[in-house]
Amino acid sequence: MHERLANLLGATALAVTDLVLAEATEAAGVSASGAAALIVLSAAPGLGVTELGRRVGLTQSAAARMVDGLEAAGLAERRRSGGRAVHVRLTRRGEEAAARMLGARAAPLAGTLTVLGDDEREALTALLSKLLTRLYGQIGDADVLCRMCDRACCTEGAVCPVGQAERDAAER
Known part of the structure; x- marks a missing residue:
C-alpha cells in the first residue's frame, strides 16, 4: 500500500x-x-x-x-x-x-x-504542511525549499510550515 x-x-x-x-x-x-x-x-x-x-x-x-x-x-x-x-x-x-x-x-x-472540495482542500493543506515540515528536516534549508514559493501567499492568515520548522530547529 x-x-x-x-x-x-x-x-x-x-x-x-x-x-x-x-x-x-x-x-x-x-x-x-x-x-x-x-x-x-x-x-x-x-x-x-x-x-x-x-x-x-x-x-x-x-x-x-x-x-x-x-x-x-x-x-x-x-x-x-x-x-x-x-x-x-x-x-x-x-x-x-x-x-x-x-x-x-x-x-x-x-x-x-x-x-477537490473544501473539506478535501483543508485536509490536503494539513497533510502538505506536515510533509513540508518533514522535508525541511531532510533538506534543512528554508531558502532552498521555498525557492519558487509565493512567500506572501503562504504567510497571509497562516503560519508557513517551513518557516515554523526552521524556527523550531533553531530553538533546539
Whole structure:
C-alpha cells in the first residue's frame, strides 16, 4: 500500500513541477534556474552571486553565468558594495517578470486543486504542511525549499510550515 502511495506522490510531484516550471519559465522567458533566481531575488534582494546560486542549486560559476544572462535580458543587475562584494538586485523589469512568474505559477496549481472540495482542500493543506515540515528536516534549508514559493501567499492568515520548522530547529 505504501509503495503505491509513494509512487502516486512521486508522479504528482513531478507533474506539478513540470506544470509550474513550464508556466513560470514561459512567463519570463528564462530557464528554470533563472525563474527561481528571479523569485528568490524578489524576496531577498541584494544576495551575492554565490548565495543566490546556492539557493537555486547552482555552483558559483554556473550562478555567475546565470546572472550574466539575467543582466543581458535586463532583468537583474550586479552592484558592488565595499571591497569585492557584489550583490544582485532585480531591475524594474525583473521585478515585473518575477510577479508575472508567480501569477503564472499559481494558475496550474489552482487549476489542479479545483477537483477537490473544501473539506478535501483543508485536509490536503494539513497533510502538505506536515510533509513540508518533514522535508525541511531532510533538506534543512528554508531558502532552498521555498525557492519558487509565493512567500506572501503562504504567510497571509497562516503560519508557513517551513518557516515554523526552521524556527523550531533553531530553538533546539
